[in-house]
Structure formats: structure tokens, C-alpha cells
Amino acid sequence: xxxxxxxxxxxxxxxxxxxxxxxxxxxxxxxxxxxxxxxxxxxxxxxxxxxxxxxxxxxxxxxxxxxxxxxxxxxxxxxxxxxxxxxxxxxxxxxxxxxxxxxxxxxxxxxxxxxxxxxxxxxxxxxxxxxxxxxxxxxxxxxxxxxxxxxxxxxxxxxxxxxxxxxxxxxxxxxxxxxx
Amino acid sequence: xxxxxxxxxxxxxxxxxxxxxxxxxxxxxxxxxxxxxxxxxxxxxxxxxxxxxxxxxxxxxxxxxxxxxxxxxxxxxxxxxxxxxxxxxxxxxxxxxxxxxxxxxxxxxxxxxxxxxxxxxxxxxxxxxxxxxxxxxxxxxxxxxxxxxxxxxxxxxxxxxxxxxxxxxxxxxxx
Numbered sequence: 001x002x003x004x005x006x007x008x009x010x011x012x013x014x015x016x017x018x019x020x021x022x023x024x025x026x027x028x029x030x031x032x033x034x035x036x037x038x039x040x041x042x043x044x045x046x047x048x049x050x051x052x053x054x055x056x057x058x059x060x061x062x063x064x065x066x067x068x069x070x071x072x073x074x075x076x077x078x079x080x081x082x083x084x085x086x087x088x089x090x091x092x093x094x095x096x097x098x099x100x101x102x103x104x105x106x107x108x109x110x111x112x113x114x115x116x117x118x119x120x121x122x123x124x125x126x127x128x129x130x131x132x133x134x135x136x137x138x139x140x141x142x143x144x145x146x147x148x149x150x151x152x153x154x155x156x157x158x159x160x161x162x163x164x165x166x167x168x169x170x171x172x173x174x175x176x177x178x179x180x
Numbered sequence: 181x182x183x184x185x186x187x188x189x190x191x192x193x194x195x196x197x198x199x200x201x202x203x204x205x206x207x208x209x210x211x212x213x214x215x216x217x218x219x220x221x222x223x224x225x226x227x228x229x230x231x232x233x234x235x236x237x238x239x240x241x242x243x244x245x246x247x248x249x250x251x252x253x254x255x256x257x258x259x260x261x262x263x264x265x266x267x268x269x270x271x272x273x274x275x276x277x278x279x280x281x282x283x284x285x286x287x288x289x290x291x292x293x294x295x296x297x298x299x300x301x302x303x304x305x306x307x308x309x310x311x312x313x314x315x316x317x318x319x320x321x322x323x324x325x326x327x328x329x330x331x332x333x334x335x336x337x338x339x340x341x342x343x344x345x346x347x348x349x350x351x352x353x354x355x
Contacts, residue, residue, distance in 0.1 A: 116258050120296075123193075123257060127297070127343060130188045130220035 188219035194341050197252050198264065198301050198324050206245070206275070207237030208304050208338035217302070221342045228300075228344070231268065231279070231288035236304060236338070238275025244307040245273045246333060247282070248324055249300065251344075256295035266322040267291055267300070271313045285315045291344050301341040305333035 183202060189195050210217040211233045217223070236245055249268035253260050267289050273282035291300050305328055313331055316322055328334065 120258060123297070126191050126193065127220060129191050133186060133188060133191070134218060134220060 189339060189341065192220060192299060192341060194252075194299060194301055194339065198250065199303060199336055199339060200325070202335040202337070202339075204338055206304060206306070206337040207235075208302070208340055209233075209235040210302055210340055211235075217340055217342050219340055219342070223300075223342050223344055224347050225290060225292050225344060226347050229290045234270075234273075234279040234302070236273060236275065236278060241274050241276060243275040244271070244310055245275065245282075245337070246271045246305045246307055246313065246331075247273060247279060248303045248305070248327065249288075250303075250322060250324055251291055251293070251298050251300050253293070253296065253298040254320065256293075257298060258296060262320045264320075264322045264324060266316065266319040269313070269315060271307065272310055283313075285313055286319070289319070293344055293346060297343050297345040299341050300344050301339060303336045304338040306337050308332055 183189055183195060183204070185191075187195075189199070190201075195201055212223065212228050212230075215221075215223070215227070217232070234247060236247075238245070247268070247270045248266070250264040250266055252264045254262040254265040266286055268284075269286035270279045270282040270284050273279060291298065301324075303324060311331065316327070328336075
């Protein structure tokens with residue numbers, strides 16, 4: 001990982017305030033540094049000549065890459081999506097600038113919190129629904145296995161009964177004596 | 181069988197967030213230790229430190245399959261702006277075998293979600309033939325749909341997902 005100089009950081013910040021949703025990994029893969037906003041990073045990858053050399057796979061996981069950039073960019077990037085993200089206390093920052101505690105932003109924050117909560121509740125309900133569905137299927141399996149066993153037993157019995165009957169039919173017996 | 185609306189993949193939003201609707205045609209069996217992964221199962225990171233055993237169905241050994249493992253909920257399900265994170269990529273898996281017979285293009289990196297409950301999705305695609313797949317430059321912001329389009333993999337033939345959260349609590353909002 002290269003050391004980032006102050007000039008480079010300021011350059012990043014200036015670019016960040018112009019562009020919409022910037023990729024924030026300053027000291028991540030070098031290829032990302034001067035990229036265009038949003039998903040054009042991936043598009044660029046697709047247009048580039050195919051990578052023959054396997055790049056060094058950094059051991060940093062997604063959370064590792066998150067921990068490094070925001071410290072320098074955070075309070076200077078006014079984009080709403082990012083402030084929303086930076087509200088996560090994981091970084092110990094509040095996303096908003098100090099002087100902005102008007103009713104307007106409070107309502108805004110409340111509204112955002114509400115939507116987040118609603119989405120979280122929806123995901124929770126979905127998980128609950130899946131658990132219920134899985135349980136249902138498991139019960140169904142047990143039920144079908146029992147019925148299957150029962151039907152097989154029944155079939156066996158019928159087969160044996162038929163075989164036994166077949167046996168008795170072979171032997172002709174005089175059961176009633178007739179007068180003639 | 182086609183994926184219906186009660187299918188966990190639909191209910192869990194995997195169809196939509198990661199994949200298109202598809203019809204299952206190949207068996208996919210993913211096992212971590214003794215636990216077989218069924219849709220929506222809750223698994224902790226400590227249980228998935230090492231790559232799972234993956235066995236696939238099919239009949240013809242001449243058919244090859246690609247397995248993709250992604251986390252669409254990075255860094256958190258409420259704000260997945262790094263969707264998707266590529267955890268594992270194995271190609272050239274012959275039918276009826278498993279990942280050990282394939283080509284591990286991107287090594288297995290065990291999921292370690294820090295915030296929220298993440299879905300971890302394993303998708304199986306059928307390859308047109310034995311092919312060279314180049315690994316993407318980085319794991320994050322991977323796009324399974326685009327990847328499939330790029331290598332002409334078509335729609336998935338199988339998929340399964342599980343839920344994963346931190347070992348101690350789900351790392352929710354802390355203010």
C-alpha cells in the first residue's frame with residue numbers, strides 16, 4: 001500500500017466534491033485512483049485488454065478496505081449518500097456538519113432512519129418467511145416418508161395375500177358332494 | 181423446476197438483487213463440515229472459515245460448470261454500495277464431480293460480515309465448453325449478471341444461499 005501525500009489527498013477531495021458517487025478507496029488498488037464515478041469502473045474493466053497477469057490478491061476484505069479511506073474524505077464530501085453511510089458509528093463520525101442541525105435535517109435524518117428501519121424489517125420478515133417455508137417442507141418430508149412406508153407395507157400385504165390365494169386355487173377340492 | 185414466488189431465492193431477494201429467474205436443472209450440494217447448506221440457513225463466520233465441499237449433478241462428464249460465490253450485502257444490507265463481493269470463483273468443474281476437480285480462479289476467502297445479516301450466494305453456471313476465465317481485478321463491486329454475460333454462461337442452473345452474521349451479535353447500528 002502506497003503512502004498518500006497531502007497533495008494527493010486534496011486532489012482526491014476536490015474531485016470527490018465534483019463527482020457524484022466516488023469510489024472511496026484511496027489507498028486501495030492503484031487502478032481505482034483516477035477512475036470515473038459509479039459503475040464505470042467495472043465498465044472500464046470490461047473494455048480493458050484482458051488481464052493476463054493475476055493481480056496480487058490483497059488479503060484485505062471488504063471491511064478492511066472500508067476502514068482506511070473515510071478518515072480523510074468524510075467531512076469534506078457533501079454527497080448525501082456518503083453522509084448516510086458515514087453515519088455508521090463504526091467510524092465514530094457523525095455524517096453531518098456541525099452547523100446543520102435545523103428542523104429540516106432532523107426530519108431528513110428521521111425519514112432516512114425510517115426507511116432503513118422499514119427495509120430492515122422487510123428483510124427480517126423475509127428471513128422469517130423462509131424459515132417457515134423450510135419448516136413446512138421438512139414437515140412435509142416427514143409426512144411423506146411415513147405415508148410412503150405405510151403404502152409400501154400395504155403393498156407387501158396385498159402381494160402376500162394374492163400369492164396365498166393363488167396357492168389355494170391350485171388345489172382342487174371336493175367341497176360338496178352332489179347326488180349325481 | 182422453475183423458481184416460484186415462494187422459493188427462498190425469491191423471498192430472500194437473491195432473484196432480483198443478484199440473479200434473474202431461472203430453472204434449476206443441476207443438483208448443487210454445498211456442505212460446510214457436517215452441515216449441508218439449505219436456503220436461508222443461518223451460519224456464522226467461524227463455521228465457514230474453510231471452503232465448503234461442493235458437489236454438482238449433471239450426467240455428462242464433458243459438460244463443465246462454473247461456481248460463483250458472492251456477498252451482495254457489502255458492506256451492510258442496509259447500504260450495499262459495494263455489492264457484490266466475490267468470495268470464490270471456480271471454473272471447469274466437470275458434471276457429477278465437485279470444486280476439487282475444477283479450476284480455482286479466485287481463491288476462497290471466508291466471509292466476515294461486520295454489519296448486519298448478509299446473504300452469501302453460491303451460483304452454478306454451465307459453460308459452453310472448457311474455457312479460460314480471467315479473474316476480475318478485485319473482489320468488490322463484482323457483478324454476477326455481467327460476469328455471466330461476459331463469458332456466455334447464460335442463466336444459472338442452480339443456486340443456493342445462506343445468511344451470515346458476526347459471531348457475536350449482528351453488528352447493527354451503534355450510535
